[in-house]
Amino acid sequence: MTVVIGIGNPDRGDDGVGRVLARRLRALAAPGLEVRECNGEATGLMAAWEGAKEVVLVDACRGAGPPGSIHELDVTKIGGSGARPLRHGSTHSFGVATAIGLARALVCLPPRLVLYAIEGRRFGEGAGLSPEAERAVDEVTTLLIRRFPGAEQRPQGGRSRSAIARSSHLRGRPRRRRRPRPVRA
Amino acid sequence: MSSKSRSRTIKVDALARVEGEGGLTVRLRGGKVADVKLRIYEPPRFFEAFLRGRDFREVPDITARICGICPVAYQMSSTHAMEAACGVKVEGSLRALRRLLYCGEWIESHALHVYMLHAPDFLGYESAIHMAADHAEAVQQGLELKRIGNELMTLLGGREVHPINVRVGGFYRVPTRRELEPMVKRLERALDLSLETVRFVAGFDFPDFERDYEFVALRHPDEYPFNEGRVVSSRGLDIPVSEYEDHFIEEHVPHSTALHSVRKGHGAYYVGPMARYSLNFDALPEVAQAAAREAGLGPVCRNPFKSIVVRAVELVFACHEALRIIGSYEPPERPAEAVAPRAGTGHGASEAPRGLLYHRYRIDGSGTVEAAKIVAPTSQNQKTVENDLWHLVPSHLDLPKDELTWRCEQAVRNYDPCISCSAHFLKLEVVEE
Numbered sequence: 001m002t003v004v005i006g007i008g009n010p011d012r013g014d015d016g017v018g019r020v021l022a023r024r025l026r027a028l029a030a031p032g033l034e035v036r037e038c039n040g041e042a043t044g045l046m047a048a049w050e051g052a053k054e055v056v057l058v059d060a061c062r063g064a065g066p067p068g069s070i071h072e073l074d075v076t077k078i079g080g081s082g083a084r085p086l087r088h089g090s091t092h093s094f095g096v097a098t099a100i101g102l103a104r105a106l107v108c109l110p111p112r113l114v115l116y117a118i119e120g121r122r123f124g125e126g127a128g129l130s131p132e133a134e135r136a137v138d139e140v141t142t143l144l145i146r147r148f149p150g151a152e153q154r155p156q157g158g159r160s161r162s163a164i165a166r167s168s169h170l171r172g173r174p175r176r177r178r179r180p181r182p183v184r185a
Numbered sequence: 186m187s188s189k190s191r192s193r194t195i196k197v198d199a200l201a202r203v204e205g206e207g208g209l210t211v212r213l214r215g216g217k218v219a220d221v222k223l224r225i226y227e228p229p230r231f232f233e234a235f236l237r238g239r240d241f242r243e244v245p246d247i248t249a250r251i252c253g254i255c256p257v258a259y260q261m262s263s264t265h266a267m268e269a270a271c272g273v274k275v276e277g278s279l280r281a282l283r284r285l286l287y288c289g290e291w292i293e294s295h296a297l298h299v300y301m302l303h304a305p306d307f308l309g310y311e312s313a314i315h316m317a318a319d320h321a322e323a324v325q326q327g328l329e330l331k332r333i334g335n336e337l338m339t340l341l342g343g344r345e346v347h348p349i350n351v352r353v354g355g356f357y358r359v360p361t362r363r364e365l366e367p368m369v370k371r372l373e374r375a376l377d378l379s380l381e382t383v384r385f386v387a388g389f390d391f392p393d394f395e396r397d398y399e400f401v402a403l404r405h406p407d408e409y410p411f412n413e414g415r416v417v418s419s420r421g422l423d424i425p426v427s428e429y430e431d432h433f434i435e436e437h438v439p440h441s442t443a444l445h446s447v448r449k450g451h452g453a454y455y456v457g458p459m460a461r462y463s464l465n466f467d468a469l470p471e472v473a474q475a476a477a478r479e480a481g482l483g484p485v486c487r488n489p490f491k492s493i494v495v496r497a498v499e500l501v502f503a504c505h506e507a508l509r510i511i512g513s514y515e516p517p518e519r520p521a522e523a524v525a526p527r528a529g530t531g532h533g534a535s536e537a538p539r540g541l542l543y544h545r546y547r548i549d550g551s552g553t554v555e556a557a558k559i560v561a562p563t564s565q566n567q568k569t570v571e572n573d574l575w576h577l578v579p580s581h582l583d584l585p586k587d588e589l590t591w592r593c594e595q596a597v598r599n600y601d602p603c604i605s606c607s608a609h610f611l612k613l614e615v616v617e618e
Contacts, residue, residue: 105315
């Protein structure tokens with residue numbers, strides 16, 4: 001079972017893109033995907049992924065590409081403690097990076113953790129999703145159903161990363177590897 | 186050249202582990218402290234202004250947005266003020282459920298501050314993440330405690346941040362006994378963790394620093410205060426909440442977008458766990474009193490660095506109180522008392538995790554808000570934070586720059602400042618001229 005966690009504030013425009021995606025995915029009742037929602041607060045996020053072997057986070061980001069672009073980051077394959085954001089920010093920055101850093105320090109990071117960050121354009125109160133974010137929700141929803149069919153449905157040995165890349169719905173889209181910056185409203 | 190005659194500038198651009206954003210400047214001249222300014226420069230949030238013209242029933246949900254850590258405090262102070270204006274008193278199970286919701290907020294807020302924000306200061310780590318590598322068990326304890334507090338908030342409030350189930354007169358929906366039942370085991374676990382927390386923090390090294398504060402908190406004849414009581418102080422003040430503004434005023438200072446509070450004719454005062462504890466020790470249950478004694482605390486604590494121990498003792502209280510309430514819970518006949526609007530002014534004060542939170546509203550006969558006043562704990566503590574630095578820095582001038590800066594930051598964090606509530610982040614700057 002893959003746990004998909006949609007992160008954000010649904011009342012702050014594109015910041016809610018993860019939550020919108022989670023609700024859409026839940027409505028589709030995709031087999032093998034357990035869908036959860038989280039406001040992004042670090043300890044709540046750690047609780048949301050507790051016990052899961054494979055976790056997909058979907059959050060909004062800003063500043064790493066044009067609105068609607070999708071950044072994929074396999075967190076379990078990168079280093080870093082996540083301590084810097086905690087040291088230099090207030091509790092308002094206790095977000096995804098803190099959760100990952102803390103879980104890594106406590107040796108309780110899910111064995112596989114993939115982050116999809118969607119570039120937002122507007123973050124105003126009650127603004128709803130921008131057309132760019134809407135399109136990205138559609139793309140990532142389709143992508144997740146294809147790529148994370150759940151462990152019990154997966155062919156023996158799972159799908160290799162190259163197979164995932166080949167089947168990617170996003171082929172042709174620029175694949176940024178720079179660290180996305182989740183946006184907390 | 187001695188440290189007293191040398192000029193030096195100590196500047197920290199970002200004081201971390203506080204709620205919100207602000208700054209601190211300590212100016213030294215000739216080896217003496219020349220000025221201390223807690224600078225809160227976040228834009229004013231104008232809550233009091235945009236509450237005007239709103240329906241009185243909307244206020245608890247609007248004011249809850251002031252803070253993501255202590256929304257219940259804003260809901261409680263505002264509902265009590267509105268009920269006072271409308272001549273309604275909420276009693277029985279509804280009153281108990283409000284205390285239970287407040288227990289959840291104290292548990293999650295205190296656990297966050299003790300483990301994630303303040304403990305790293307005493308153990309010499311930059312952050313809880315750094316601390317986690319060496320103190321994994323302690324950090325796990327803190328996370329578990331916070332989670333249990335959040336669960337209680339979610340159960341009663343609908344969600345843990347900005348709960349949506351509180352209304353003037355009570356709740357939109359109240360839990361059944363069966364719904365509360367699973368919390369018993371969780372809270373028993375939380376009580377054990379809280380007692381362990383007291384032992385954990387009691388072992389820290391505390392600076393030898395005490396001041397003769399004027400403590401201000403609510404006091405109730407029968408219980409440790411949450412929602413109700415008289416405003417009392419360690420210097421003899423004893424007034425109903427409705428007379429708060431006769432004794433306390435807010436002043437504008439150029440370096441802060443949050444107003445400074447003073448007690449008229451007396452000056453700075455102290456609100457928060459240490460004030461609450463020192464004015465209400467006798468109202469704590471035996472388990473919390475015993476934990477405090479075991480930790481070396483007397484019935485009054487004047488060392489702000491030991492506020493972390495007091496917070497841990499309050500965790501014990503909150504878990505014990507939550508268990509007591511659930512154990513005797515009988516669901517109320519209805520989820521809320523009917524509250525019809527009437528023209529008038531209502532005052533409410535409750536004990537937020539960080540201290541006394543005062544609200545006052547004037548509404549017209551149709552329930553439209555005509556005026557609002559909100560005095561947050563951090564804005565009341567601003568002058569006291571500055572005064573602590575005036576007294577603390579001179580005895581630490583020989584410390585290396587980094588250590589002095591760290592100690593100043595730690596002294597600010599003693600107050601668990603919620604700068605978001607008072608206006609928001611902290612920049613620290615120590616300048617020697």
